[in-house]
Amino acid sequence: MIRxxxxxxxxxxxxxxxxxxxxVHSFISxxxxxQNFSEIQRVVPIARTYVYEHKGKVKGFISAMxxxxxxxxxxxxxxxxxMGMVLLDCLKQKEKNLTVTVYEKNxxxxxxxxxxxxxxxxxxxxxxxxxxxxxxxWNG
Numbered sequence: 126m127i128r129x130x131x132x133x134x135x136x137x138x139x140x141x142x143x144x145x146x147x148x149v150h151s152f153i154s155x156x157x158x159x160q161n162f163s164e165i166q167r168v169v170p171i172a173r174t175y176v177y178e179h180k181g182k183v184k185g186f187i188s189a190m191x192x193x194x195x196x197x198x199x200x201x202x203x204x205x206x207x208m209g210m211v212l213l214d215c216l217k218q219k220e221k222n223l224t225v226t227v228y229e230k231n232x233x234x235x236x237x238x239x240x241x242x243x244x245x246x247x248x249x250x251x252x253x254x255x256x257x258x259x260x261x262x263w264n265g
Contacts, residue, residue, distance in 0.1 A: 127215050130174040130186065137183035138176065138198075139166055145198035152230050153254050168195065175215050177208055187212040194225040205233075213241055221265050229257040238263075 130138065142165055146158045169188055172195055177185035185199035185208050194216070199208045216223065225243065227234045228251075243261040251258050 126178050127175055127211065128178060130169070130176045130188075132170065134176050134183050134186075135166065135169065138169055138174070138186050138188075141183065141186060141198040141200060142169075142196060144201070145196075148201060149231055149233070150228060152228075153256065157254060165195070173216070173219065175212060177212060185209070185212055187216050189216055189220065189223065192220050192222050192224060194223055209237060210241065217263070217265060223263045223265075225261050226258045227261060229259055235259060235261075 139162065143158055143162060146153075147155045150158075168190070172188045172190045174186060174188040176183045177199070184203055185197075187197045187209075188195040194213075197209050197212055199206075199212075223243075224246070225238060226249075227238060229235065229248070238261050241263065243263045245259050246262045247260045249258050249260060250256070
């Protein structure tokens with residue numbers, strides 16, 4: 126079931142965020158994600174966040190602020206099973222335009238957003254990691 130997040134989901138959401146980032150961004154030090162943990166933990170409660178709950182456990186979430194997708198994270202045991210698309214579709218129903226920044230080396234994420242009708246708007250280099258990112262946009 127997809128639902129709006131609740132305060133008691135924060136620990137599970139943050140665990141998904143940390144594990145997901147370290148798993149799919151092997152080209153970035155896990156220390157980077159740990160250093161950004163508290164900032165994301167502060168932002169998630171004020172963002173538009175939806176979770177996928179299965180058998181009482183949060184197995185995925187999407188979070189956005191003002192049309193900017195902060196992230197889509199799905200538990201590794203159900204990744205690539207369509208849940209990311211379901212979460213994104215939930216957000217698309219609420220927003221007219223969406224943007225997201227994706228690491229160029231995260232080929233699966235780039236392909237995912239391209240399949241969801243996002244287009245590359247620009248390329249940039251993230252100061253803190255030195256990694257190339259793609260700014261992608263969707264207009265509903």
